[in-house]
Amino acid sequence: MGRSSKKRTKRDPLSIALRFIKFRARSQWEVENRLKREGFSDEVINQTIQKLKESAFIDDEKFAYLYAYDSLVIHYKGPYRIRYELRQLHVDEYIIEDAIKKVLEEVDVQEIIEKLTKGLDEHKKREKLYRHGFGGDW
Numbered sequence: 192m193g194r195s196s197k198k199r200t201k202r203d204p205l206s207i208a209l210r211f212i213k214f215r216a217r218s219q220w221e222v223e224n225r226l227k228r229e230g231f232s233d234e235v236i237n238q239t240i241q242k243l244k245e246s247a248f249i250d251d252e253k254f255a256y257l258y259a260y261d262s263l264v265i266h267y268k269g270p271y272r273i274r275y276e277l278r279q280l281h282v283d284e285y286i287i288e289d290a291i292k293k294v295l296e297e298v299d300v301q302e303i304i305e306k307l308t309k310g311l312d313e314h315k316k317r318e319k320l321y322r323h324g325f326g327g328d329w
Contacts, residue, residue: 204236218277218281220282255282256290259293304325
Protein backbone atom coordinates (compact mmCIF):
# COMPACT_ATOMS: atom_id res chain seq x y z
CA MET A 192 0.00 0.00 0.00
CA GLY A 193 1.11 3.56 -0.69
CA ARG A 194 1.56 6.32 1.84
CA SER A 195 -1.55 7.98 3.12
CA SER A 196 -2.14 11.64 2.34
CA LYS A 197 -2.41 12.39 6.07
CA LYS A 198 1.10 11.11 6.62
CA ARG A 199 2.43 13.26 3.77
CA THR A 200 0.87 16.51 5.06
CA LYS A 201 2.40 15.97 8.53
CA ARG A 202 5.91 15.65 7.11
CA ASP A 203 8.34 18.39 7.93
CA PRO A 204 9.78 20.17 4.86
CA LEU A 205 13.06 20.83 6.66
CA SER A 206 13.51 17.11 7.43
CA ILE A 207 12.75 16.19 3.83
CA ALA A 208 15.24 18.76 2.53
CA LEU A 209 17.94 17.65 4.97
CA ARG A 210 17.45 14.01 4.01
CA PHE A 211 17.69 15.03 0.33
CA ILE A 212 20.99 16.88 0.79
CA LYS A 213 22.44 14.25 3.13
CA PHE A 214 23.83 12.11 0.31
CA ARG A 215 25.46 14.86 -1.76
CA ALA A 216 25.51 18.64 -1.99
CA ARG A 217 22.52 20.05 -3.88
CA SER A 218 21.79 23.33 -5.61
CA GLN A 219 19.05 25.54 -4.23
CA TRP A 220 16.96 24.77 -7.31
CA GLU A 221 17.21 21.01 -6.70
CA VAL A 222 15.96 21.38 -3.12
CA GLU A 223 13.14 23.70 -4.19
CA ASN A 224 12.06 21.21 -6.86
CA ARG A 225 12.11 18.34 -4.38
CA LEU A 226 9.92 20.25 -1.94
CA LYS A 227 7.51 21.21 -4.75
CA ARG A 228 7.22 17.54 -5.73
CA GLU A 229 6.39 16.78 -2.10
CA GLY A 230 3.48 19.23 -2.40
CA PHE A 231 4.61 22.09 -0.17
CA SER A 232 3.47 25.67 -0.82
CA ASP A 233 5.83 28.32 -2.19
CA GLU A 234 5.75 30.11 1.17
CA VAL A 235 6.80 26.98 3.08
CA ILE A 236 9.48 26.24 0.49
CA ASN A 237 10.90 29.78 0.72
CA GLN A 238 11.01 29.60 4.54
CA THR A 239 12.71 26.22 4.43
CA ILE A 240 15.28 27.39 1.86
CA GLN A 241 16.04 30.44 4.02
CA LYS A 242 16.64 28.24 7.08
CA LEU A 243 18.91 25.94 5.07
CA LYS A 244 20.90 28.91 3.75
CA GLU A 245 21.30 30.39 7.24
CA SER A 246 22.59 27.03 8.47
CA ALA A 247 24.92 26.71 5.43
CA PHE A 248 23.25 23.51 4.24
CA ILE A 249 22.55 25.23 0.92
CA ASP A 250 25.25 27.35 -0.66
CA ASP A 251 25.25 27.49 -4.46
CA GLU A 252 28.81 28.88 -4.54
CA LYS A 253 30.20 26.01 -2.49
CA PHE A 254 28.03 23.53 -4.40
CA ALA A 255 29.27 24.80 -7.79
CA TYR A 256 32.91 24.64 -6.69
CA LEU A 257 32.59 21.09 -5.33
CA TYR A 258 30.64 19.97 -8.40
CA ALA A 259 33.22 21.47 -10.76
CA TYR A 260 36.16 20.03 -8.81
CA ASP A 261 34.71 16.52 -8.65
CA SER A 262 33.63 16.63 -12.28
CA LEU A 263 37.12 17.57 -13.44
CA VAL A 264 39.27 15.51 -11.08
CA ILE A 265 37.15 12.37 -10.69
CA HIS A 266 35.07 12.22 -13.86
CA TYR A 267 37.49 14.00 -16.25
CA LYS A 268 34.84 16.44 -17.47
CA GLY A 269 36.01 19.63 -19.11
CA PRO A 270 34.90 23.18 -18.39
CA TYR A 271 32.34 23.30 -21.20
CA ARG A 272 30.56 20.20 -19.95
CA ILE A 273 30.74 21.32 -16.31
CA ARG A 274 29.29 24.68 -17.29
CA TYR A 275 26.44 22.98 -19.16
CA GLU A 276 25.63 20.66 -16.25
CA LEU A 277 25.63 23.46 -13.68
CA ARG A 278 23.32 25.50 -15.90
CA GLN A 279 20.98 22.50 -15.97
CA LEU A 280 20.95 22.70 -12.16
CA HIS A 281 20.00 26.42 -12.40
CA VAL A 282 23.14 27.76 -10.77
CA ASP A 283 23.72 31.45 -11.54
CA GLU A 284 26.14 32.12 -14.38
CA TYR A 285 28.57 34.24 -12.34
CA ILE A 286 28.78 31.47 -9.72
CA ILE A 287 29.50 28.88 -12.43
CA GLU A 288 32.26 30.97 -14.00
CA ASP A 289 33.87 31.69 -10.63
CA ALA A 290 33.81 28.01 -9.62
CA ILE A 291 35.31 26.82 -12.90
CA LYS A 292 37.99 29.50 -12.76
CA LYS A 293 39.00 28.50 -9.21
CA VAL A 294 39.13 24.81 -10.06
CA LEU A 295 41.19 25.38 -13.21
CA GLU A 296 43.69 27.41 -11.16
CA GLU A 297 44.04 24.65 -8.56
CA VAL A 298 44.14 21.53 -10.73
CA ASP A 299 46.77 20.38 -13.21
CA VAL A 300 44.47 20.06 -16.22
CA GLN A 301 47.26 18.78 -18.47
CA GLU A 302 47.73 15.80 -16.17
CA ILE A 303 44.01 15.01 -16.35
CA ILE A 304 44.03 15.32 -20.13
CA GLU A 305 47.01 12.96 -20.34
CA LYS A 306 45.19 10.38 -18.21
CA LEU A 307 42.03 10.76 -20.28
CA THR A 308 43.75 10.42 -23.65
CA LYS A 309 46.58 8.02 -22.85
CA GLY A 310 47.40 5.77 -25.79
CA LEU A 311 45.15 7.52 -28.32
CA ASP A 312 46.22 8.97 -31.66
CA GLU A 313 45.78 12.73 -32.22
CA HIS A 314 42.42 12.45 -33.97
CA LYS A 315 40.91 10.25 -31.26
CA LYS A 316 42.39 12.49 -28.54
CA ARG A 317 40.64 15.53 -30.01
CA GLU A 318 37.35 13.65 -30.30
CA LYS A 319 37.53 12.41 -26.72
CA LEU A 320 38.42 15.85 -25.38
CA TYR A 321 35.44 17.39 -27.18
CA ARG A 322 33.10 14.69 -25.85
CA HIS A 323 34.29 15.36 -22.32
CA GLY A 324 33.81 19.11 -22.66
CA PHE A 325 37.35 20.38 -23.09
CA GLY A 326 36.77 22.17 -26.39
CA GLY A 327 39.49 23.04 -28.88
CA ASP A 328 41.75 25.11 -26.64
CA TRP A 329 43.37 22.14 -24.86
